[in-house]
Amino acid sequence: MRDPSPIGATRPRRDVKFFFDENMPVVAVRPLIAMFGDRHEFETAQSLGLQGADDIELYPRVRTAGALLIISKDDRQLKNPTERRGLYDNGLSFIHLRMGRVSGRKGLALTVTSLTAGIPYVEERWTPEPHAFRLRGLQSGFTERVSSYLPLWQERWGARPELTDQ
Secondary structure (H helix, E strand, O other), X not given: OOOEOOOOOEOOOOOEEEEEOOOOOHHHHHHHHHHHOOOEEEEEOOOOOOOOOOHHHHHHHHHHOOEEEEEEOOOHHHHOHHXXXXXXXXXXXXXXXXXXXXXXXXXXXXXXXXHHHHHHHXXXXXXXXXXXXXXXXXXXXXXXXXXXXXXXXXXXXXXXOOOOOO
């Protein structure tokens, strides 16, 4: 991530530790490490032993662990004035990943790809002052992800051969 200098030039990237709120799938961390592990670290509520912790109590503990950014699907931390102030007072930026209700492998794929596509934009706008970033999750409907779905067989080829399971 780049820190803007007073004269508008940039200084070298600095590593940032991200914290996955407990509403985020822990298994999404490994692919993000594969993409961004050369410059960022990722912690989870489980890795820091913070499952079930109240958000206000969570912030100083997350900051003490070295995290500068919380990733969550819960935007109430931005809407609640006490929680929002807690984020600011602890020097924590916040990424709200806005996703539809998709679970299983499809939900994991959409979460990972949404974060993979969004983190570079967070990097571009990173400053030490805490900010809120609202990332749009990728659309999950079939027609939003797949532009066409057509059989390869063409009728002009004649009778369709019978397919066997292989």
